[in-house]
Every structure is written in structure tokens, then in C-alpha cells.
Amino acid sequence: MKSIDRNPKPVKTKAARVSVLPPLYAQGIHLGLSSRILKFGQKNKVSPSTDLFSALEVNMDMYSPPQENTLLSLLQGSYQRIIWHVEVSELEDMKTLRPEFALFLTQLIELQANATKEQTKEQLFILSLQPTATYSDQWLDQLQQQRDNLPYSFLIESTHRSWKTERVQAKLKSTGIEQVSLDAPKLFGLIKNVDDLTAKRSYLRLLGRNSRDWFEAPPKKYEYQYPAAEISEIVERIQRLRENADDVTVILGIHPFEDACAAAQLLQKKLLAAISKEQQC
């Protein structure tokens, strides 16, 4: 016969453990996944896993604004922050935006206004320049103009080394243009994993550490199976950003979802542990 334990020990369920720790967004860190959307009724790739986190980054290029129903479904997710990450093409001189970009913005803003009247989610807009876009002073005027016209917070993502010089960084800071930090393979000189530790808003995009296939086309390029040691490095980097910034957003990329989601969950766990340890101290 089975004996009955009269004084059972309290069982620590997963839910109970989570409820003890403060949610990440309450600590000023928005963690999330990114998702690419496609136009013309193609099956879009917004994963249900995105609802597990407090931020969603929506990737698109300037030729493909989302359809109204896609936009509506995106805005109905449980995340609190939505980020429009838009890859733009430059003109042949690679120093000016194509005229199609203005059209794209108008479409996006109109679509959003039609899709929902009351907007409760916080929205950010990232203008992502291609790696071939080199810095010139022409860009500065254009970026300021775009930022002033947009109803969202505005950041830029640039990868060419000409943007990372002290002179250009100082100019961007003086004009108040916020930037995205990247966590990418350590390809010295080609990709600069530089953080702006004076910015009030920090935005970190994790692109995997797959240096060997970095110049291959996606999905071979991105690899989100971070070993624990790399996750710890990223946690330290986020902690450094958090020391100065009021708000930190951390996004894991597009492909493949399962790996990115697993890495995001591990990152969340480690971040919560680090914060809890910090608070105990």
C-alpha cells in the first residue's frame, strides 16, 4: 500500500520560480525575437514564440510594407514593444536614400493608422543601412530629416567601418541620432561590436557568432546555437549597457526560430539570475 506523506514539502514549480524573479522589462530590459514579414499574401513568418518575450522586431525591406491584416495581427501580440526594422537601399553613390523610401514610410504610417485607432504598444523604427553604405555628411542631414518626420523613436543601424570612427560617432551624438549595437562574429575590422555607453537608449541586436559562414546568404549565415560561455559574455555586455542606459532592448535574429528562441530563453534566465544576484548584493 502506498504511504501518504502528511507533511509534503512545497514543490517548486516553474511558474512559481518565475514569479519570484522580477520580469525583465521591469528592470528596463526588453528582450525579444525578430521576425521577417513578406507581402502579397505569402505566409508570413511571425512565430508564436514571439509572444514569450516583451519585444518584437519586424524585419522588412523598403519595397515591402506589410499588408493591413498582417500589421493588425502584429499589433495584437502580447509583447509591449514593437520595432520596425527596415532595410533600405541606397542610390548608386551609396550616399543617399532611394526616393522609394519616402513612399514606404507614408504607406507604413497610413496602414498603421487604418489598422488600429488606439495604439498602446511602444514603437521604435530602425533604419538599417547596407554594409556598402559608407558615411558622408550628406547622410547626417537625411537622417535628421527622417527622424523629425517619424512618429516613432528612431535609430540607425550601420555596419561599414566609416561610421564607427570617433569623428562620426561624435557627430551622430551631437545630432542626437541613436544607434544600434551589434553582437556579431569577431571579424576584426569588418564588424565592429562597439557600444555607445553614454546613450540613454541602448539597442543590441544579436546576429550569432558564425564567422565562417558570415558572407554566405541567409539562412546559412546566422547561427543562434550560442554556447553557455558566449551567453555569459552577452549577459555581461547587457549589464554594462544597463549601467548607463535607461532602456535596453535586446533582439535575437530571424533564423532559425527554434535556436533563436532557445537562446533567448537561456539569455533571459541568465539575465534574471544576474539581476537577482546584483539586487541581493
Place this chain on the structure above:
Amino acid sequence: MSTYSPSVVHLDLDTFFVSVERILDPALERRPVIVGGNPFGRGVVAGCSYEARAYGVHSAQPIRLAYRLCPQAAFLHGNYVHYAQYSNLVKEILEELVPICEKSSVDEFYLDLSRCESLKGNAYKWAQEISRVVRGETHLPLSLGLATNKLVAKVATTQMAKQNALERHYAVDAGNEASFLSPFAVRALPGIGEVMEGKLEPYGIERLGQLAATPVQVLERLFGKTGRVLREKAQGIDHSQVIITREQKSYSREETFGEDSLDAQFIYQHLLKLSAQLGEDLRKGKVFSGKFALKLRYSDFTTVSRSTSCSYTNRDKDIYQLAEKLFRKLWTRRVRVRLIGIEANDLIDDIEQQMLFPDETEDNKCSVLDVIRNKYGKQVIGYAAAMAS
């Protein structure tokens, strides 16, 4: 009156391919590494580490022999995209630092620092500073030689700077060129290979000092004009200039139809033709492109364009597939098409072609087409599907 002497720097990226591979995979540090592909194949060694050289391995050696000499080495297939990216990066950094920069090969650069002393002070110190910046930014080891001309600067790099494990730079003072060169074997001089060395040996000319001292009439009688040139070189005389290399930023091909068309099949035929022409241009320029753009002009002169990034390529088939995909996305109006064009951007050197890495079938097909077109004209061969256009 002060005498003016030019200051030319030769900068060489040490074991370049291996250094890039070590950036990609730090586990290769301090191991013998051989770049060149399958150790049982028919290729040659494209690059090897100093650890592999200790076993007698060297560049251009059959890779099977390299395997016999050093079987414990890590044998790697060359990753030309990474090499080209790093080579371009070094060039970009150098162009920011010095006014005149010449890229002579994927891992060699000449810099002209002449007449900049008033701005930068001592040329040798400036050269060392350049070395520090490039090394700091790219983590690539490098050696450099400074002299009054390109030839002596190159010998200073290969014979002196590369041999010095601690300070990988060496300067030859103005006026000392001949005495600097004289103790080196004749093979140290760029332009003298195994064959010429064999021809000089029977006359007892083994050192550059001996070559410089040989009467010009004797050398001219033996080797013609080459004899005079070699003697001048052995004396450290070289008048070649450092030339600024400007690389083409993009390649494009476009075509306006004789009559505006709504026929998709007809447009695809022309796209294939343009893709083949663009592919040929890229291969001729020895470059790969990582970004293609398609331009489409409707009969009402509305022009739309769209670009896409891809893995680096210069194959006709890849270009056509991308162009076709872009065209499907771009042709959204039921309006006749007047013009189509394809542009290739984001170019990198085709080191695969330059270094004779093993070819694949598709590359071979393109190369054969190029050879036939070069020999018999552009119209003699093409893709059957494009012929109707």
C-alpha cells in the same frame, strides 16, 4: 638646396590566407596550417603558416607533396570571400592614412610617403605608425620595408623585415640601395626566377653585388635588353611609380528594346542575355558581386529598380536566377516594358580565379564560354534560350 629623396613603403600581409583563417578559427593558432584544399587532390598550396614552412612546405607546391611533408597540418579550402574582404579592408584603412596607395596584389601594397615629412615627420616612424594601425584594426600580422623606390622596398620587406621576428619593419637609407642589395642571392630580386638564376650561375653570378658589378656589355650580349634592366635593378635603380589603384565600384548592362514589350518570355530571354554579358564582365574584371539590382523602365518612362544581396558570385546562372526573381517582384503593372538593366555592386576580388583554386563544373562552363568568345568573337556562342532574342 636640400636634396629630395622619395620614401616608398612596401607592405606585405604575412601568411595572409592563414592569418585570415586564424581570425575565423582561433583554434588554428600555433598549428601548421596549409590552405589549398584536399590534400589528396591535384591542387597546389595557396598559402601556409610558418609552422608548416618548418617542414619544407611552401606556396605553389603540389598539395600532395605538402601532405607527405607535413601530414599533421590542418588542410583548409581557401575561403576567397573572406580573403577579399580583408584585403579590401586593409586597402580602405591605408587609403585613409596615406595619400598614394597602390594595391599590387591581394596581400601586398605600396605606399608613397614622399614629401609628407613636414606633415608627419620622419617617414620611417610614420610607416611604423601605419603598421600599428592596420594591425590594431584588423589583427593581421604584417611586415614592411621603406626605401627610395618600390624595388628596394620590396626586397627590404622580403629579405629583412620578414626575417626579424620582433620588429617586422626595415628601412634602407637613401644612397645605400646598391650596398644593401649586394649580399643577397640573385633570386631575392623581383623578376629573377629559377630559370634566370640557372642562366646566371655558369658565369659565377650568384649574388646581387656580382650582378651589379658585371659590365653592362657582357649582360646585354648574354640576355639582350633584359641584361641591362637586371643590372640596373641589382644596383637598386627603379623608376616605377606608386600608382593609385582605383577599383571599379559597379558593373552594369542594360538594353532598350526595339519595340516596347508585354511578352514575359521575350523579356526573360533578354534577361538571360544580359546576365551572361554581366557575368562575363565580372569574370574579366576578376571580381565577384554580392549585390545585384534590376532596373525596369515602362513605356510611360516610369523607372523602378530593386536590389538584392546574395552570396558572392560571377556565374551567369546565379545572376540570371537573381535577375529573374527581381523581375517577377518588380513587374507589377500591366504596362509595356521599354528597358531592362542589371547592375552588380558590392564587388570583391575573385581570388579563386586569381589563385587557381579548384574549379567547379559551373565555373568551368563559364570559363570555357569566355575563352571561346575571346578567341572567335562574342556572337559565336551563347545560351540557346537567349538566342531567340
